[in-house]
Amino acid sequence: MTLFLQRCIDGLQNGAIYSVVAIPMVLIFKATTLINFAQGELAMIGAFFAFVFAVQAFSLPIWLAAIIAMVLAALLGMGIERTLLRSFDPSDHLPIVLITLGVFYIINAFAGDIWNYQAQPEVPNLLYDMPNFGFWDMGEWMQGRSSFFTSEENRLGLRIQHDSVGLIGALLLMLLALHFILNRTKMGLAFRGVSSNTESSRLVGIRVGRILSFGWALACSFGALGAILVAPRITLQPNMMLTVLVYALASAAFGGLDSVGGAALGGFVVGLLNSLVLGYVADVDRLSSLTAAPLVMPVILLLVVLWFKPQGLFGTKTVERV
């Protein structure tokens, strides 16, 4: 029983990581109906931006560095959309997807060149270094419960990483923020309009190009935030998102490629499935000798979803009555 619970906890802990990459992916898909393969790398470079400001150059507090990194990532995303993608016919997906693959390699190589492919030893944890405004300090609160949230076994015989709870909390906050932006602001409404029907959007006077820029900015800044949050866990290095990307893709497809909430839930489902299936079905010791073998699970899930329910759990099955 304890082992089962532990596997569930591990699964959810990993699931949160998949969710934070899957969510921005869904945002781009909503805007453009294409998969942005560069999403993981854009998030990774965002985490490095924060690293530069917090550790390498200015020793800013990590929360401030994170805000700067989100802004820079947003600008980078808008720049990519404006310069590399806008001139292509949006209905012709192949060239655009190839470009996102190209961006993937460029960013990865660029980051590798600057920071080389080794894990950075000192990665500040945003969750423990939030501005507390004098009333509640999460880092302190967690430390007060360090006998429960610990990498050792706690009194229930479970290992719960201290930052998992914070990570899941932060994920929920991200979802709330996105929900607010998409459903309560004019820009968000226009974004959903473009996502629903580009021609109708032009007919109501929406500047579609600007909204696409906004979508990329939103996706990249939230992607950067996600990467900053998970970097202490999965290490900060240029390849940190390589495998996460596959899991995130499966998560997004599972939840429905155009559903933000679905992607978040999908992340947890993929995390749980992965942990349970690998735990009970697969011979982990033998599998882990093949480094990529655990990736089989999300790929199988991806195939099953595309086969039986291509629109995913919460995705829209193009509703149209004529």
Next chain:
Amino acid sequence: MSDNMLEVHDLTASYGQVDVLRGVNIEVKTGEVCVILGANGAGKTTTLRSICNMPVVSCSGTIMLDGNDISKSDTGATVAQGMAHVPQGRGTFPELSTLENLQLGAYVRTDNEVNDDIDRWFQMFPVLKERKNQAAGSLSGGEQQMLAVSRALMARPKLLLLDEPSLGLAPIIIEDLFGTFKQINEDEGTTMLIVEQNANLALSIAQTAYVLETGSIALSGPAAELRNDPAVQEAYLGA
């Protein structure tokens, strides 16, 4: 306001090598309902798409909206300048709710009377109010057309372009819809340019009519006159 809400001079349009419009001239007087009749493939839809500069076609010619040259304005800008278009196939946002569709219709507006207008169109089309939170894509064809028209009117246009509003609707609904067009035209003073195959009904609410045949205007004049024209009767009124 100028006398003519819309002036189209020498409009030509082509899809690649194929000429669809060959020098079309249209004038729509401020406050009137004008109808363009024509068979399938005559270029009716292309005319409307060219007027509001939607992609797909390459076109040339001058288009004046209320005295301003809009030939070079992109589609979004023409909305801000007072032209709204209900395209064929409705032009709604299927995944968004009825209410959100109407809110998006007012996207270019900055005044604070948007909610009043929404209430107004809900009064005009009570069924839309019942479907307020339902996805537009799940409405019936007639309801979607009402939504598309209200969505366009939310921009408070000076000129409303309607592309075959009767397409795919039951006759009784079509009749209601055209009655509403007439009422809106009279109450709001919204100038309308309607492209239709249902000639009889369209001519009954229009003041001016044009007949488009293979890319150019074959006939034009007051709607009442065209209605009695033997050629029109034979070709479009089934007489």
